[in-house]
Amino acid sequence: MKKIIIAIDGYSSCGKSTLAKSLASHLGYTYIDSGAMYRAVTLFLLEHSIKVEDQDRVQTALKDINIRFADNNHTLLNGRDVESEIRQMSVSNYVSEVAAVPEVRRAMVSQQQQMGEERGIVMDGRDIGTVVFPKAELKIFLTADPEIRARRRYDELAQKGQEATLEAVKANLTHRDHIDSTREDSPLRQAADAVIIDNTLLNREEQLDRAIFLARQAG
Ligand code: C5P
Numbered sequence: 001m002k003k004i005i006i007a008i009d010g011y012s013s014c015g016k017s018t019l020a021k022s023l024a025s026h027l028g029y030t031y032i033d034s035g036a037m038y039r040a041v042t043l044f045l046l047e048h049s050i051k052v053e054d055q056d057r058v059q060t061a062l063k064d065i066n067i068r069f070a071d072n073n074h075t076l077l078n079g080r081d082v083e084s085e086i087r088q089m090s091v092s093n094y095v096s097e098v099a100a101v102p103e104v105r106r107a108m109v110s111q112q113q114q115m116g117e118e119r120g121i122v123m124d125g126r127d128i129g130t131v132v133f134p135k136a137e138l139k140i141f142l143t144a145d146p147e148i149r150a151r152r153r154y155d156e157l158a159q160k161g162q163e164a165t166l167e168a169v170k171a172n173l174t175h176r177d178h179i180d181s182t183r184e185d186s187p188l189r190q191a192a193d194a195v196i197i198d199n200t201l202l203n204r205e206e207q208l209d210r211a212i213f214l215a216r217q218a219g
Helices: 016-027 034-047 055-064 095-099 102-115 128-132 146-159 166-182 204-218
Strands: 005-010 030-033 067-069 075-077 121-125 138-143 195-198
Touching: 005 016, 005 128, 005 204, 016 030, 016 121, 016 138, 016 204, 030 034, 030 102, 034 055, 034 067, 034 075, 034 095, 034 102, 034 121, 055 102, 095 102, 095 166, 102 121, 102 128, 121 128, 128 138, 138 204, 146 166, 195 204
Parallel strands: 005 121, 005 138, 030 121, 138 195
Antiparallel strands: 067 075
16 A cells, blocks of 8 residues: 555544544554644743734744654654643643744644655644645544533543633633634635544544545545
Protein backbone atom coordinates (compact mmCIF):
# COMPACT_ATOMS: atom_id res chain seq x y z
CA MET A 1 0.00 0.00 0.00
CA LYS A 2 1.46 3.38 -0.97
CA LYS A 3 1.89 5.98 1.76
CA ILE A 4 -0.91 8.52 1.73
CA ILE A 5 -1.93 11.69 3.54
CA ILE A 6 -4.96 11.43 5.82
CA ALA A 7 -6.72 14.60 6.97
CA ILE A 8 -9.15 14.49 9.89
CA ASP A 9 -11.16 17.65 10.54
CA GLY A 10 -14.13 18.49 12.69
CA TYR A 11 -15.52 20.53 15.58
CA SER A 12 -13.85 20.78 18.98
CA SER A 13 -13.71 17.63 21.10
CA CYS A 14 -15.11 15.22 18.54
CA GLY A 15 -12.37 12.72 19.34
CA LYS A 16 -10.26 13.64 16.30
CA SER A 17 -6.93 13.19 18.03
CA THR A 18 -7.89 9.86 19.60
CA LEU A 19 -8.91 8.49 16.20
CA ALA A 20 -5.97 10.09 14.36
CA LYS A 21 -3.45 8.72 16.87
CA SER A 22 -4.73 5.16 16.76
CA LEU A 23 -5.08 5.22 12.97
CA ALA A 24 -1.50 6.48 12.59
CA SER A 25 -0.23 3.83 14.96
CA HIS A 26 -2.14 1.09 13.11
CA LEU A 27 -0.76 2.18 9.72
CA GLY A 28 2.77 2.93 10.98
CA TYR A 29 2.24 6.59 10.04
CA THR A 30 3.26 9.83 11.73
CA TYR A 31 0.55 11.57 13.73
CA ILE A 32 0.48 15.37 13.80
CA ASP A 33 -1.86 17.29 16.10
CA SER A 34 -2.20 20.65 14.32
CA GLY A 35 -4.36 22.04 17.15
CA ALA A 36 -1.43 21.53 19.53
CA MET A 37 0.58 23.90 17.36
CA TYR A 38 -2.01 26.68 17.69
CA ARG A 39 -2.20 25.92 21.40
CA ALA A 40 1.60 26.24 21.74
CA VAL A 41 1.55 29.63 19.99
CA THR A 42 -1.25 30.70 22.34
CA LEU A 43 0.72 29.61 25.40
CA PHE A 44 3.72 31.60 24.21
CA LEU A 45 1.61 34.74 23.66
CA LEU A 46 -0.05 34.37 27.08
CA GLU A 47 3.30 33.89 28.80
CA HIS A 48 4.65 37.03 27.16
CA SER A 49 1.43 39.04 27.70
CA ILE A 50 1.03 39.54 23.95
CA LYS A 51 -2.50 40.27 22.76
CA VAL A 52 -3.64 39.23 19.27
CA GLU A 53 -4.50 42.85 18.50
CA ASP A 54 -0.81 43.75 18.79
CA GLN A 55 0.11 42.58 15.31
CA ASP A 56 3.75 43.69 15.45
CA ARG A 57 4.44 41.76 18.63
CA VAL A 58 2.61 38.71 17.28
CA GLN A 59 4.75 38.80 14.12
CA THR A 60 7.94 39.08 16.16
CA ALA A 61 6.79 36.33 18.50
CA LEU A 62 6.23 33.97 15.56
CA LYS A 63 9.93 34.25 14.71
CA ASP A 64 10.83 33.23 18.27
CA ILE A 65 8.52 30.23 18.35
CA ASN A 66 9.77 26.78 17.47
CA ILE A 67 7.29 23.92 17.69
CA ARG A 68 8.29 20.28 17.47
CA PHE A 69 6.80 16.97 18.52
CA ALA A 70 8.69 14.50 20.71
CA ASP A 71 8.62 10.77 19.96
CA ASN A 72 5.82 10.32 22.52
CA ASN A 73 3.77 12.95 20.58
CA HIS A 74 4.27 15.54 23.31
CA THR A 75 4.39 19.12 22.06
CA LEU A 76 7.69 20.94 22.49
CA LEU A 77 7.69 24.74 22.55
CA ASN A 78 11.25 25.96 22.06
CA GLY A 79 12.44 22.61 23.35
CA ARG A 80 10.20 22.63 26.46
CA ASP A 81 7.55 19.94 26.94
CA VAL A 82 4.29 21.91 27.19
CA GLU A 83 1.87 19.03 26.56
CA SER A 84 0.02 19.49 29.81
CA GLU A 85 0.03 23.31 29.86
CA ILE A 86 -1.44 23.69 26.37
CA ARG A 87 -4.52 21.65 27.43
CA GLN A 88 -5.41 24.03 30.27
CA MET A 89 -8.57 26.12 30.08
CA SER A 90 -6.55 29.37 30.03
CA VAL A 91 -5.15 28.27 26.66
CA SER A 92 -8.47 26.79 25.41
CA ASN A 93 -10.18 30.09 26.18
CA TYR A 94 -7.85 32.09 23.91
CA VAL A 95 -6.66 29.68 21.23
CA SER A 96 -9.41 30.35 18.69
CA GLU A 97 -8.73 34.09 18.78
CA VAL A 98 -5.05 33.34 18.14
CA ALA A 99 -5.81 30.80 15.40
CA ALA A 100 -7.95 33.38 13.56
CA VAL A 101 -4.90 35.63 12.97
CA PRO A 102 -3.82 35.19 9.31
CA GLU A 103 -0.07 35.52 10.07
CA VAL A 104 -0.33 32.79 12.69
CA ARG A 105 -2.15 30.52 10.26
CA ARG A 106 0.35 31.17 7.49
CA ALA A 107 3.26 30.19 9.75
CA MET A 108 1.56 27.03 11.03
CA VAL A 109 0.23 25.88 7.64
CA SER A 110 3.66 26.18 6.07
CA GLN A 111 5.20 24.03 8.82
CA GLN A 112 2.38 21.51 8.56
CA GLN A 113 2.85 21.20 4.80
CA GLN A 114 6.57 20.54 5.32
CA MET A 115 5.73 17.81 7.82
CA GLY A 116 3.62 16.11 5.15
CA GLU A 117 6.30 16.08 2.48
CA GLU A 118 7.34 12.53 3.30
CA ARG A 119 3.68 11.42 3.26
CA GLY A 120 2.55 8.59 5.55
CA ILE A 121 0.92 11.12 7.85
CA VAL A 122 -2.35 11.51 9.75
CA MET A 123 -3.04 15.14 10.67
CA ASP A 124 -6.06 16.37 12.56
CA GLY A 125 -7.42 19.92 12.84
CA ARG A 126 -9.92 22.27 11.27
CA ASP A 127 -8.54 23.13 7.81
CA ILE A 128 -6.39 20.12 6.98
CA GLY A 129 -8.55 18.75 4.17
CA THR A 130 -9.49 22.19 2.85
CA VAL A 131 -6.28 24.25 3.10
CA VAL A 132 -3.24 22.35 4.38
CA PHE A 133 -3.61 19.22 2.23
CA PRO A 134 -6.40 19.86 -0.29
CA LYS A 135 -5.13 16.86 -2.26
CA ALA A 136 -5.05 14.45 0.69
CA GLU A 137 -6.02 10.96 -0.49
CA LEU A 138 -8.37 10.51 2.47
CA LYS A 139 -10.34 13.23 4.25
CA ILE A 140 -12.50 12.42 7.23
CA PHE A 141 -14.90 14.91 8.78
CA LEU A 142 -15.72 13.81 12.31
CA THR A 143 -18.88 14.95 14.09
CA ALA A 144 -20.65 14.09 17.34
CA ASP A 145 -23.55 15.36 19.40
CA PRO A 146 -22.50 18.60 21.24
CA GLU A 147 -23.64 17.30 24.65
CA ILE A 148 -21.57 14.16 24.23
CA ARG A 149 -18.55 16.19 23.12
CA ALA A 150 -18.74 18.43 26.19
CA ARG A 151 -19.07 15.44 28.51
CA ARG A 152 -16.12 13.67 26.91
CA ARG A 153 -13.87 16.75 27.21
CA TYR A 154 -15.00 17.32 30.80
CA ASP A 155 -14.19 13.71 31.74
CA GLU A 156 -10.82 13.99 30.03
CA LEU A 157 -9.89 17.14 31.97
CA ALA A 158 -11.16 15.64 35.24
CA GLN A 159 -9.05 12.53 34.66
CA LYS A 160 -5.99 14.73 34.28
CA GLY A 161 -6.89 16.54 37.50
CA GLN A 162 -7.57 19.82 35.67
CA GLU A 163 -10.38 21.82 37.20
CA ALA A 164 -13.33 22.96 35.08
CA THR A 165 -17.11 22.74 35.39
CA LEU A 166 -19.19 20.99 32.74
CA GLU A 167 -20.85 24.35 32.00
CA ALA A 168 -17.48 26.05 31.42
CA VAL A 169 -16.36 23.25 29.11
CA LYS A 170 -19.62 23.46 27.14
CA ALA A 171 -19.33 27.25 26.83
CA ASN A 172 -15.74 26.92 25.63
CA LEU A 173 -16.64 24.38 22.92
CA THR A 174 -19.50 26.56 21.67
CA HIS A 175 -17.24 29.63 21.65
CA ARG A 176 -14.42 27.90 19.77
CA ASP A 177 -16.74 26.24 17.24
CA HIS A 178 -18.32 29.62 16.53
CA ILE A 179 -15.02 31.45 15.97
CA ASP A 180 -13.48 28.52 14.07
CA SER A 181 -16.42 28.29 11.65
CA THR A 182 -16.98 32.01 11.11
CA ARG A 183 -13.43 33.37 10.84
CA GLU A 184 -12.43 34.86 7.49
CA ASP A 185 -9.20 32.95 7.05
CA SER A 186 -9.66 29.20 6.48
CA PRO A 187 -12.88 28.65 8.44
CA LEU A 188 -13.77 25.16 9.59
CA ARG A 189 -15.63 23.53 6.69
CA GLN A 190 -16.25 20.02 5.57
CA ALA A 191 -14.25 19.47 2.37
CA ALA A 192 -16.51 18.51 -0.55
CA ASP A 193 -14.70 15.17 -0.87
CA ALA A 194 -14.57 14.36 2.86
CA VAL A 195 -16.24 11.28 4.33
CA ILE A 196 -18.37 12.06 7.38
CA ILE A 197 -18.10 9.87 10.46
CA ASP A 198 -20.60 10.70 13.20
CA ASN A 199 -19.19 9.03 16.28
CA THR A 200 -21.98 9.90 18.73
CA LEU A 201 -22.94 6.23 18.94
CA LEU A 202 -19.64 4.63 17.93
CA ASN A 203 -16.98 3.36 20.27
CA ARG A 204 -13.26 3.80 19.58
CA GLU A 205 -12.83 0.41 17.91
CA GLU A 206 -15.78 0.95 15.58
CA GLN A 207 -14.44 4.34 14.49
CA LEU A 208 -10.96 2.95 13.99
CA ASP A 209 -12.28 0.01 11.93
CA ARG A 210 -14.17 2.40 9.70
CA ALA A 211 -11.14 4.67 9.25
CA ILE A 212 -8.83 1.71 8.48
CA PHE A 213 -11.30 0.52 5.86
CA LEU A 214 -11.36 4.00 4.27
CA ALA A 215 -7.54 4.25 4.37
CA ARG A 216 -7.21 0.88 2.61
CA GLN A 217 -9.65 2.02 -0.08
CA ALA A 218 -7.75 5.29 -0.56
CA GLY A 219 -4.22 3.81 -0.53
O1 C5P B 1 -7.75 20.51 18.04
P1 C5P B 1 -7.81 21.45 19.22
O2 C5P B 1 -9.18 21.54 19.83
O3 C5P B 1 -6.74 21.21 20.22
O4 C5P B 1 -7.50 22.87 18.57
C1 C5P B 1 -7.47 24.05 19.34
C2 C5P B 1 -7.87 25.24 18.50
O5 C5P B 1 -6.88 25.47 17.49
C3 C5P B 1 -9.18 25.11 17.72
O6 C5P B 1 -10.31 25.47 18.50
C4 C5P B 1 -8.96 26.08 16.58
O7 C5P B 1 -9.24 27.41 16.99
C5 C5P B 1 -7.47 25.99 16.33
N1 C5P B 1 -7.14 25.14 15.17
C6 C5P B 1 -7.22 25.70 13.92
N2 C5P B 1 -6.82 24.98 12.83
C7 C5P B 1 -6.36 23.73 12.97
C8 C5P B 1 -6.30 23.13 14.26
C9 C5P B 1 -6.72 23.86 15.33
O8 C5P B 1 -7.64 26.84 13.76
N3 C5P B 1 -5.94 23.06 11.90
